[in-house]
Structures are given as structure tokens and as C-alpha cells.
Amino acid sequence: MNTRKLFSLWGPTSLAVLLSASLTGPVYAQSSAEQTDSSTSISEAANTSANDVAEKRELPRGHFRLPESGDIIGEHYTVTVDNPKDTLIDIARRHNIGYEEIRMANPDVSLWVPGEGTEVVIPTRYILPPAAREGVVINLSELRLYYYPADNPGIVETYPVSVGREEFATPIGITRTTIKVKDPAWAPPASMRREAAARGEPAPSIVPPGPDNPLGRHAILLAMPSYLIHGTNRPEGVGMRVSRGCIRMYPEDIESLYDRLPSGTQVNLMDAPFKAGWGEDGTLFVQSYPQLEENVGDFEPLLHAIERVSELAADQAEVDYAQVKLAVENPNGRLIALYGPQAPAPAPEEPPAQLDGLFEEIELSTSTLTEQDA
Numbered sequence: 001m002n003t004r005k006l007f008s009l010w011g012p013t014s015l016a017v018l019l020s021a022s023l024t025g026p027v028y029a030q031s032s033a034e035q036t037d038s039s040t041s042i043s044e045a046a047n048t049s050a051n052d053v054a055e056k057r058e059l060p061r062g063h064f065r066l067p068e069s070g071d072i073i074g075e076h077y078t079v080t081v082d083n084p085k086d087t088l089i090d091i092a093r094r095h096n097i098g099y100e101e102i103r104m105a106n107p108d109v110s111l112w113v114p115g116e117g118t119e120v121v122i123p124t125r126y127i128l129p130p131a132a133r134e135g136v137v138i139n140l141s142e143l144r145l146y147y148y149p150a151d152n153p154g155i156v157e158t159y160p161v162s163v164g165r166e167e168f169a170t171p172i173g174i175t176r177t178t179i180k181v182k183d184p185a186w187a188p189p190a191s192m193r194r195e196a197a198a199r200g201e202p203a204p205s206i207v208p209p210g211p212d213n214p215l216g217r218h219a220i221l222l223a224m225p226s227y228l229i230h231g232t233n234r235p236e237g238v239g240m241r242v243s244r245g246c247i248r249m250y251p252e253d254i255e256s257l258y259d260r261l262p263s264g265t266q267v268n269l270m271d272a273p274f275k276a277g278w279g280e281d282g283t284l285f286v287q288s289y290p291q292l293e294e295n296v297g298d299f300e301p302l303l304h305a306i307e308r309v310s311e312l313a314a315d316q317a318e319v320d321y322a323q324v325k326l327a328v329e330n331p332n333g334r335l336i337a338l339y340g341p342q343a344p345a346p347a348p349e350e351p352p353a354q355l356d357g358l359f360e361e362i363e364l365s366t367s368t369l370t371e372q373d374a
Helices: 015-021 048-057 088-094 099-105 190-198 251-260 301-313 321-329 358-373
Strands: 063-065 072-080 119-127 135-139 144-148 155-160 173-182 218-222 228-230 241-243 266-270 274-278 284-288 336-339
Touching: 063 072, 072 155, 088 099, 088 119, 099 119, 119 274, 119 284, 155 251, 218 251, 228 251, 274 301, 284 301, 284 321, 301 321, 301 336, 321 336
Parallel strands: 135 266
Antiparallel strands: 063 155, 072 119, 135 144, 144 155, 173 218, 173 266, 218 228, 274 284, 284 336
């Protein structure tokens, strides 16, 4: 795996800029006693399957119970579009998934006009990332953040995020949260100001808090200089590679996390485009996402996937590695069951071909000639 230099600076929002330019808003660092929960209900009330999922979970938005055994959380379900003005992006946000997730799960549905009555797949079933289940884990290829709250050990939270596009790739490494800032100001980096000047557009040195601020209303600084977890004034881009290295979240998600995430929490920035894990019923699943462009070529994806599955399966399961290859070659985030109760039954072996008619005569003639020659 490519471990790019952790402290590559592109200078958009250093700690000094945030603190000096955010005098209109105080700095917050809530203790665990001040933490609150935030919930968002399923929106498509007419869809019984979505309602069933909400009633079954009875948890706030993005919260899942950790399995007693295994690595799988959540479940897929479908909703029926009941508002002709809805886009897939609208539906994705209501169900706590991002742009790429909704697009890959519904390749034949129009992004902008799915249409009233259309069934939309909500892909909210995940294999937990292959990392220690503590603090915050951000899987860059998956475009998703996982949070294991220390004060609620039976829960994991997960939210879609945006990460850095290729030329501003989010670095890999382990860091921690530092200061939290409400209503932060934003200083466009020098590169952005140069790009704006080349287009003949003015670029402000400081963008004050407000609707034009790309950091949104909440920012959580990391010990990795110039990198933050923050909101956005363009939520339609959440779940894409569009930032200059920072982690963007839906405004409602960062607001909830901001209130409950203690300063000093570990943040593991990792890249695992291929995941494998066990369900509680003994099914072995894999899940694959498009590999980040900057990491293509760092390792052989299929070999890595086979090694990961072999490590998990050991002598417990006979795995159809053709399915592993299929997952790697079609990285769409869908879970594929390789072995166990939820895996498809193996195709029956075809019996050996029976010779009859002309073929039997040919075999007999050949046998007779061989005996005569002998």
C-alpha cells in the first residue's frame, strides 16, 4: 500500500487561520457529559420495507449495533419514489448514503429523474473495515467513515464522506482529533486563488462563516496539519472524490458527530478497496470498491483479495475464487456471499459424457484394431 507523505501541505485551513479568523464563533470541545444524540427517520413513509428497517433498528441515523460475532452490519432494502421531484441524490442523503453508493447500487435508474413509482436500492449493508475497532476509521476507497464511540461500546456509527481528488489525495495514516470549531472561517489556499485569478475571478483571502463557506458550520481539526473533518455548503457532492484532501460530511452528520466526538480521538485514515468478513450466521462475504487512482499499481488487487479471503477462510470453508475475481473486477460495493447459508448452491458437477451410437462403434473398432496389432 502506498503510504504517501502524511504532512503534505496544501494550506487551506491551518489551525492559526481557523482560530484567528473564526472570532465570530467560539471553539468547542465537549466532554462526554455534554454529548447528545441526533436521529433522522426514514423518509419514504409509503414504503413498507424502509419502515420495517427503521422500526427494526430503532437507532439514530447512522448508528448500528455491533454484531456479537462477525463483521457485518446493516442490510439492503428498497424504497419506492413517491415524489416526482426527488433525485437519487435527495434519496441518498435521506438514507445516509453518498453519491457513488447510490449510483453504483442503481445503475439503470436516472440520477436526476428516477421517476415516481421507481424502486431504488438502498445499499446500507457493510463489512466493517479491516482495522482496530476504536475511534474513527475512514476507508478512503469506500468513501465512508466509521466511528466506534468509547462510551457506547456496542455501537458503531457510519456516514458517507467525500475525500481528496487525485491531485489532492487524502493521506493515509493514523492521527487524532484536536480542536473543534463552530462556524469556522475559511482561507482559500494559494493554489485556488491562482486558479481563480487565471479565470479572471476574484478570490477572497478569507471566507467568513455563512452559506458561502465550504466548511459548513462545523469543523473538527486533525493533528495532521491542514486536514479537517468538516461540513459543506454543497451536500450533493458528499460521497465523491471532490475535496482538496479534507473529509467532508453531510451537515446533519458532522453536527451530530461534532457534539459527541471527544478531542484526542484516534483517526485511522486507511485505504481498503476490498473487504471480507463473516456474517453471524457463518456466511463469508466480500465487498469491493473502485480502487483509488493514486494507489493503482501499488499491489495486485486480485492477489490481495485472494490472500485476504484465504486468511479468513483458513480450513473452515471451500471458497469459489471465481466469485472473488468477479468482486474485484466489478467493484460496486455489493456484498457477495462466498460460503455459508447465504451463498448460492454450487452448480452440480456434470456427469462424464456417455458414448453411444457412432462414438461407441468408433471406440470398439479402435479397441479391436489395437488387440489385433498386439
